[in-house]
Amino acid sequence: MKVMKDLYYTKDHEWVKVEGDLAYVGITDYAQSSLGDIVYVELPEVDDEFEKEEAFGAVESVKAASDVFMPVGGKVVEVNEELIDDPALLNADPYENWMIKIEIADKAELDELMTSEEYEKFLAEEE
């Protein structure tokens, strides 16, 4: 399973890439691999606000739908429209193909997330 350094991770297999007060959010390699072929992505609107651990969207494979949760609370400033027409991009490269870009509400919430080493350990225990 690919785990990228310099990202933060959640127990629900989302990743966060912080850039100042903004952050990109997506799903991890483990998540896309578990889902199988992703055929549908549900994204929020720009300006939508969500709390930490609130569902901001969903990814669906042929067989199942899976909610995607905010790693930290914030406001949506951009969504990756490419995923609407080509959901398979999430399978192809889940780290390159972010889902949403947010303005972080409270940076302290980042401290509650896992580092890449902690996520790798977490994955080893999941198996």
Added chain:
Amino acid sequence: MDGRKTPLYEEHVKLGGKIVNYAGWLLPVQYEGLIPEHEAVRNKAGLFDVSHMGAIRVAGKDAEKFLDYLLTNDISKMKDNQVVYTFMCYPHGGVVDDLLTYKFSNEEYVLIVNAANVDKDYDWIMDKKEGFDVEVENQSDETSILALQGPEAVNILQKLVDIDLSEIKPFYLRRDVKVAGINAMISRTGYTGEDGFEIYVDNEGVLKVWDELLKVGKDFGLKPAGLGARDTLRFEATLPLYGQEISEEINPLEAGLKFFVKLNKEADFIGKEALTKMQEEGLKRKMVGFELKGRGIPREGYEVQKDGKVIGHVTTGYMSPTLKKSIGNALIDVNEAEIGNEVDIMVRNKPVKAVIRDRKFLQNR
């Protein structure tokens, strides 16, 4: 993971199969991916291990009479070596199981039943055979079954048999065929909407047949295919799944499958009275097809609403790999079942517009 293994379990693991527990069996939901496997069956061929299904032999002087009473289709009209699809119903018309009946002779038949219902079916048959001169044998544990499906299936299988496969018409069987040297029964049947064969062998022989089919099939584009593709393929082909389109609560008439219920056959059968009455009085619910007009994927169990009122539920729904759009089956109030009627499918609690259509999804593709 707990569960029973078919003789091919290790092969599925070796091929990278993602193993799940289905009806108590450990089987692959996919290998390479649901969509490539689905497309392989539609365009070339796919190979499924369906050994989890059940085989119940019914033999004796009264075999034909008993089965004509037990099953809804007209068993008395069957020819030797013919296969018919039929239901086994409860007295109230609900379905015990849907199954294929293989006729060897008037005195010998084998019923191929759903994996999830084998024990229930066997108990039901044993209970109903009283007064008929028949013996009933559950052969499920000794029977391995492969399904080879797709336009190239006949070309692939032809390489491994000595007989001329064009002599076996759809819904007919042939026994004692050597497939890669292994003794088998084959039938031109399947659950995908494509041409294909189902191959029945002893547990000891199935590995050789599986290996040889994959080897020979490689040049034809054959892929091993799992349970995931099996469901999307049968759904597109308008074939029911027990527990979703038919069940103890959903009878064959409501499911739009009355072709397989011969209400006019001479023999009485279990459920005949109730189903005849329903037919005369008119159904209250009906199975329809629908297509989503908005974004989303309709799934089993989602509510169907019209103007805020619940009118039914989705029995199966998918983003169809072949049609590349979101379609489904729904069991709804008969008054709303007209083609072209606009309804709402509650997708993850949000209404998405859908339009009622026919269920022949694969027509004109």
